[in-house]
Amino acid sequence: MTENDSDLNKQMILKYSSKKLDLDSATKNTINRNKELVVFTRYANWLTTKEFSFIVNLIATKNNIDTKNENAMKRFEKQHFPYGKRFNSISNINSKGYFAVTIYHTPYIIVMHHKEKSENAYILSLQGSWDDYSHYSIVAGNIKRLGWTEPTLIQRVLINVITQGHNIIGLAQTGSGKTAAYLIPIIVKLVEANRVQDKERNPSVLVLSPIRELSQQIVEHFEKLSPNKTLVALAIIGGKNISEQFCNMLQGVDLISATPGRLLDFLSRSYITFSACDTIVIDEADEMLNLNFFDDIDKIFASVNEDSQIIMISATFADKLLNLATSYFKKPIIFQITADNTGKTKIQEKFIQVSTNEKYYALQDILKNEIKKTLLFVNKKHIASKLSASLSNNFGFVLCIHGGKPQEVRESILSSFKNSQNSILITTDVMGRGIDIVDIDIVINYELPPTFEIYLHRIGRTGRAGRSGTAITFYDPVVDHEELPKFKERIKKFDSLHTQTNNFSNDLILE
Known part of the structure; x- marks a missing residue:
């Protein structure tokens, strides 16, 4: 990067900062070092085409891409800036009074604007190490014991902003560390408050999630x-x-x-009160929407403090989801992390075309060759039960879990799968949301998922915490003709005849 490029970059960043904003020395130093920076202001302008092209060309040059090669640049932009053209849809949200931030695969510069002019501006540095957080010492010992060497991007973004008390909508891929991103600042807040009185039936924090297993795992993480x-x-x-x-x-x-x-049961019996509750988290908000839980959430919100801090976490972006949030939030900041920015994971995706009649035999062939921890997704509970019975005869340790099983049985099955090295767990999508196990080697979609978002959730069960993983999907053009258009590009790229590796690692050279 030339000296002029560096100056232009600084000018572009500073352009979005209020001239009246008193920048502290640390922030000035961060800008001058050209380190990772989030800048979000309340000015009317979006990034111009020239400015966006500047960012793309700057990062491409750093990664030895020939910026004069049009095809190479198109591939580079598509891979590393997949949401670069989404400004219009986000501006619609902003018109309702929302802040919004899109974070690219290369966390070099992140800019957010608001349509209403204001002198307020916010600058947030992305700390690269746990030691950079002033409140880190409270949870430092446990973080080290968990083996977390550095915060993920969603953690680096959300921890500071949640600590500052902002309402947040965090959009990031599964397996990116979202749970810890909100639990760490919440725990720090609870420790500092040191509340010892009137804690019976009156929590300080409420976390809502769509399924039982996820609720329990949140407690375990806490x-x-x-x-x-x-x-x-x-x-x-x-x-x-x-x-x-x-x-x-x-x-x-x-x-x-x-x-x-169950929470509505507690409220109807006056078992619980939220007079002391100042923080509310809605986890897996997209699944809450899919399961039509928002009517229940409306009733719950009628019982909580209006000035509570609200944190909504979701793995997928949906305009409907964000529109529904308008009744819960007071001007939240919306952070959207692109899929490539969520961690150093590698998932090898494979699509295999096979007729429905031959699918079971194809599955057997894969399982014979891949004796590893396998998560097998189906679309219906009865198919899960049938597959479990059939596979148990040939593969021994086969487990099956779905919403129709009693809670105690579900917990026992998940525990057995988690503690095993080579086993097969057959599950449905609803139950799949509650499976947070880092060492799953293979995810198999026995049936094509109903939506592409569900597909991303499924394959996100593997390749977690820096590990590699494999995702195999069966499809039958005759049976799946309605769903296939949603997967056209994915199948073209990852068909079994020319399988590629989907590298989610943030491996661009930034310095």
Whole structure:
């Protein structure tokens, strides 16, 4: 990068900062070093075509791409700036009073604008190490024990902003560390508040999630990160004795992790109050929408403080999802992390065309050659049960889990799968949301997923925490003719005849 390029880059960044904003020395130094920076202001302009092209060309040059080669540049832009043309859809959200940030695959510069002019401007540096966080010491020991050497991008973005008290919508791929991104600042806040009185039936934090297993895993994450045993988290979910859950809550609780249905039961019986609740998290918000939980959430929000900080987490982008959020939020900041920015993972995707009659035999061939921890997705519960019975005769340790099984059985099955090295777990999409296991080697879609978003959720169960993984998808053009158009480009790229590796690693040279 030439000296003139460097100056232009600084000018472009500073252009979006209010002239009246008093920048602290640390922020000035960050800008001068051209390090990763988030800049979001409340000015009317979007990035101009010239400015966007400048960013693309700058990063391409750093990665030895011939910027004069039109085809090479098109491929580069498509791979690393997939959301570069989404400004119009985000501007529609902004017109309702929202801040929005799109974070590219290369976290070199992230710019957000608001249609209403204002002198307010916010500049957020992306710390690259846990030691850069002033409040890190509270949870430092547990983070080190968990082996987290550095924060993921979503953690680097959200931890500071949540700590500052902003309402947040965080959009990032599965397996990107979203749960820790909101739990770490919440735990720090609870420790600093040191609340010891009136904790019975009156939590400080409410986390809502669509399925029981996810609610329980949030509690487990909380307990692993919490610096002491004085902080208490409790799962309020169906399938458990409600009186026993109420008795546990009477012992005092800081965080409730709940599914909407069981929480409404608690509210209808006056088992719980939210007078002290100042933080609300809606996790897996896209799945909440798919399962039509937002009517339940409306009822729950009628019982909470209007000035509570609200954090909405989702893996996929949906205009309908963000439109529904307008009734819950007061000017949130919307962070959208592109898929390539979520972690150093590699998922090898394969699409295999096979007739429905031959599918089971194709599955057997794969399982014979791949004796590893395998997650097998189907679309219906009865298919899961049939496959489990058939495969058990040939492959031994085959497990099956879906929403029709009792809660105790589901917990036992998940525990067995988690603790095994070579096993097969057959599941449906709803249950798949609750499977957060880092060492799954292979995901198999026995049937083509109903939507592309569900496909991304499924394959995101492998290739987690820096590991490699494989995702295999069966499709039958005759049976799947309605769904196939949604996967046309993916099948073309990852058909089994010319399989490629989908590299989600942030491997661009930034310095």
